[in-house]
Amino acid sequence: MPDKANRLGSRIFGGRPSTIDVYELLRRKILEHTIAPATKINIMQLAKELGVSATPVREALRLLQGDNLLVATSNKGYATTETLDLKGVRDLFELRLLIEPWAARIAASNRLQNPGIDLADEINSFDAKADSIQHEMFGHDTRFHTAILASTENETVIQAFSQAHCHLHLFRMFRDDWDWRTSIAQHKAIADAIANGDPAAAEDAMREHLNSAYSRFIEVMPKDPKTRPLTKVGSSKLIRK
Amino acid sequence: MPDKANRLGSRIFGGRPSTIDVYELLRRKILEHTIAPATKINIMQLAKELGVSATPVREALRLLQGDNLLVATSNKGYATTETLDLKGVRDLFELRLLIEPWAARIAASNRLQNPGIDLADEINSFDAKADSIQHEMFGHDTRFHTAILASTENETVIQAFSQAHCHLHLFRMFRDDWDWRTSIAQHKAIADAIANGDPAAAEDAMREHLNSAYSRFIEVMPKDPKTRPLTKVGSSKLIRK
DNA sequence: CAACCTCCAAATGTATAGAGTTGAAGGTAA
DNA sequence: TTACCTTCAACTCTATACATTTGGAGGTTG
Known part of the structure; x- marks a missing residue:
């Protein structure tokens, strides 16, 4: 008003x-x-x-x-x-595979401010509400991956990565059909490796998680994005490429 | 006008x-x-x-x-x-080490559009003018690294990396005292490995190059940035943090 | 002399009007 | 019908006026 x-x-x-x-x-x-x-x-x-x-x-x-x-x-x-096409999703996960396994390794190497406890809290608080809707899943996913990245304390990498808007793009494409139970299980494995101070295991777990997510994404990806229904929001009109 | x-x-x-x-x-x-x-x-x-x-x-x-x-x-x-402080330079090279060795590997794996020839041209055309000033060195360095990154054809990574403005920040700090001969020699090694289609060698050469550059940077880095002379440009005033 | 207050020029931030462009509806001709 | 042209309303983009804020000069007070 x-x-x-x-x-x-x-x-x-x-x-x-x-x-x-x-x-x-x-x-x-x-x-x-x-x-x-x-x-x-x-x-x-x-x-x-x-x-x-x-x-x-x-x-x-x-x-x-x-x-x-x-x-x-x-x-x-x-x-x-626009939403990402197949190549866009591939490029995005390639970037994630470059940065996030490294970040998980750093997080697991950090013995003074190990983020393992916070990550476990995040998982548990989400897991408790078993009736969670998809929207909350993406909130959890964002917080989980952001927390690991933040523990690197590398502002340059954090900024470069965040400007790719991973979760925004993936959320816009897959908000309705996403197997969050599989992701949660993998998040637990990553959090455990970090909490245990096992850099190699953390790095591997993150890499597996990303590869798994990528496979599942391209499987449910809409074949022709143009046929996807678009919602008219507020006073805005829609455009098409 | x-x-x-x-x-x-x-x-x-x-x-x-x-x-x-x-x-x-x-x-x-x-x-x-x-x-x-x-x-x-x-x-x-x-x-x-x-x-x-x-x-x-x-x-x-x-x-x-x-x-x-x-x-x-x-x-x-x-x-x-502002110009980067010591941590800023470290963060920047950490990002470069995550992305550029991977890019060099991709470039060397690309047999159809291998950028090796273009890279050699870039090096030779620069090497010819032995009296090159520092300004041209940074132009060469930018073109060389950008060309390798471009050969990955990953728009997401290219954009995320370019928005970190590596060369801008390093150029602003080290324009006057930079050992370009060492860099040129390392560029040649990278270009050779790429042209030979040897991914592992290309990745290693790039990693060594970045580690070497980082070591040399922090060696000549000004101790107290605040004492660095600032040039007044045009109608603009200068600020200090 | 230092701390504080008052005042003001310079620069930033916002509102508004008008110039220019776009895209589509409607009409005309082949 | 189809292709092309004309016209016009909606919108973008720029210029300009004005309100607001900032930072410092200069004076005052303790």
Whole structure:
């Protein structure tokens, strides 16, 4: 609901420039899948919804473009990125296989701040709610893999990896049919190896987990993405390549 | 030089929106080290220099912020990123060691479009001009490593890696004192292994090259970055953390 | 002399208007 | 029908005006 303070020079929240608020709101909506892939964004309508002018919205969209969450076309506007094709999924898992087994090794080598306990907590708290919906599964998966990566304390790798938006892309494609029980079992194996301080076992377990996930992904992958139903979200229209 | 066509709704070049032109110009200036690290950017002065209004400049700056080439602070403006500290250099080479030996292996395994010849050409054309200045060395180094990475044809890895801006950061720190002869010799070894179709040798050569470069970097690294002289560029002021 | 307050120029952030482009509906001709 | 042209509404992109914030100069007070 637009604040009545929305006049010249106003701010949405606190004294902060509203570009930041618009950016964070849209980023969350895209990552949370509230805005579907290949959705065109109407600047003026979005600005009216948020109670701000077009300027901060446009700047927020440019930021999201830099984050690889939007694509821009001259004089045509902005749209969320497409879902990945088969090669895109392959490329993504190739990147994961380069980084995540290494990260698991580091995590297992870290004896002072070993993340094993936190990882076990994450698994158990998720496992408890056996009726979990798919949405929660991806939240767990994101937290689990992010925690391992974070334990490397390598900001450069963390950033490079996170900007690939692994979970975003996979979640957008496979939200409805994903065998989370298999993943949970593999997560437990990884967490155990890390907690035991066994770098080689942790690295292997992670590599097996990724290979397994990749195999299962390409198995259930839609044959022709164009026939996939697209949901119309809010005031946005849909685009097709 | 501002075109006389610069009035309402005009474009700098062709019919293209000027945001793109401003973005590409600034990006090149930052990557080419024309704009020094930790340089504050004045929006209005920059807009006047380029003959456009503030709006496209601001959008270009947001894009560069998304590329991690600028940092923005609320109500304080934009500035180019700082040079890396010791941990930053270490993190960067850790990322390179994860990706580039793998890329060299792929390149050597590629028998149909083996990049070995192109790499040899790149080395020879650079080696010919023995009086090369440092600036050309970094151009060569960038082209050499980029070519190997490109031969993997993995867009995801290429993008994740390029957004770390390896060469930008290293160039900004070590432009004046860098032993390029050692690097050239190692490049030759890598190119030979790739041309010979020897994946294991290519991977090892790349790993040795990176380890060697890292050792040499931290040896000549400035002890206290704050005492490093900063050049004042154009209309921009300098900032300090 | 140091700490603090007041004031103001410079720069940032936002709103708004107008210029330019796109894409589609509707009409015309072969 | 099909292909092509015209027209127009919707939207993007840029310029400009104005509100807000920041940081420092200069004076005041203890």
